[in-house]
Amino acid sequence: MVHSSAKPTSFQASIDAIKSALPPNLQSPRVGIICGSGLSGIVDVFRNTVIVPYENIPGFSKSTVHGHKSSLAFGLLGEGEGVPVIAMLGRFHPYEGHHLSSVVYPIRVMAKLGVKDVIITNAAGSLNPAIPVGTIVVIQDHLALPNLTGMNPLLGPHTDPELPRFLPLSDAYSPVLRRLLFLAAHRLQLEDSALAEGTYAWVSGPTYESPAEGRFLRRVGADVVGMSTVPEVLAAREEGLNVMVLSLVTNFVVIPETYRSIKEEVQAELAGKKVEQPVAETVSHEEVLAIGTEKAGVLMKLVENVVNSL
Numbered sequence: 001m002v003h004s005s006a007k008p009t010s011f012q013a014s015i016d017a018i019k020s021a022l023p024p025n026l027q028s029p030r031v032g033i034i035c036g037s038g039l040s041g042i043v044d045v046f047r048n049t050v051i052v053p054y055e056n057i058p059g060f061s062k063s064t065v066h067g068h069k070s071s072l073a074f075g076l077l078g079e080g081e082g083v084p085v086i087a088m089l090g091r092f093h094p095y096e097g098h099h100l101s102s103v104v105y106p107i108r109v110m111a112k113l114g115v116k117d118v119i120i121t122n123a124a125g126s127l128n129p130a131i132p133v134g135t136i137v138v139i140q141d142h143l144a145l146p147n148l149t150g151m152n153p154l155l156g157p158h159t160d161p162e163l164p165r166f167l168p169l170s171d172a173y174s175p176v177l178r179r180l181l182f183l184a185a186h187r188l189q190l191e192d193s194a195l196a197e198g199t200y201a202w203v204s205g206p207t208y209e210s211p212a213e214g215r216f217l218r219r220v221g222a223d224v225v226g227m228s229t230v231p232e233v234l235a236a237r238e239e240g241l242n243v244m245v246l247s248l249v250t251n252f253v254v255i256p257e258t259y260r261s262i263k264e265e266v267q268a269e270l271a272g273k274k275v276e277q278p279v280a281e282t283v284s285h286e287e288v289l290a291i292g293t294e295k296a297g298v299l300m301k302l303v304e305n306v307v308n309s310l
């Protein structure tokens with residue numbers, strides 16, 4: 001795999017560049033937010049907003065995916081004085097060619113700026129017939145085949161004695177933050193069906209799943225599948241941050257139990273008969289972005305409400 005290699009940048013250079021662009025009240029954000037595909041509208045409810053383009057921050061890469069902006073947004077979120085927050089308006093995916101260390105670099109910068117809680121959002125495909133398009137899935141666990149086979153952002157020399165070498169993942173998705181989320185949904189009077197809980201399968205992409213891959217992921221216990229998030233979760237946990245992940249279901253992953261049989265079709269045709277066959281559906285990034293834009297409002301209200309209750 002060709003990856004653009006992580007730049008040998010010191011964190012201090014990134015932090016200096018960021019802080020020099022911010023007024024004092026935004027320099028130590030408490031909460032970090034990562035915006036998934038089509039979900040960067042959260043910035044519209046920030047107050048005193050300052051946008052810092054990635055190109056102005058040493059060590060940051062460029063976000064190249066449609067629906068992801070190459071900027072950080074800083075501002076105050078929530079009622080009263082507001083909580084200082086930092087948001088990535090676009091993330092880095094390994095399939096864009098970014099090295100895993102570049103993918104998680106902003107998370108480490110967030111931790112060094114003083115962030116304690118990180119709310120990570122993404123667009124994902126549903127593998128679970130009980131979780132329809134438009135549902136927000138509160139992630140309780142993950143299944144990461146790339147991690148199990150050597151694509152783990154924590155691989156490498158253990159250079160920082162402050163960080164754990166062997167990171168446990170049994171409590172990676174903060175029960176405290178998840179509780180706050182469901183309480184926020186109650187306050188916002190969301191319908192019960194608006195939210196679900198589930199397991200996120202991380203795949204490298206950029207191809208969407210083949211039907212057999214979708215069936216496999218479902219059978220091994222995943223509820224939704226996506227191409228991001230898990231590297232960020234691992235780095236955030238390594239840095240000691242509390243993590244919550246919200247997946248917006250933008251499409252169903254096609255999991256046919258039966259395939260269209262061309263053999264049967266031809267045989268029927270030759271015998272002068274017609275057979276009804278299942279027709280394969282396809283997913284597109286445009287569809288993902290359209291659902292993201294349509295449903296982003298609810299996700300943003302939830303995030304704002306949780307931040308308010310921290």
Ligand SMILES: O=P(O)(O)O[C@@H]1C[C@H](O)[C@@H](CO)O1
Nearest residue numbers: 036037122123227228285288
């Ligand atoms: O950044 P996220 O995980 O929200 O983006 C998803 C996964 C792919 O990047 C893209 C596929 O449509 O959307």
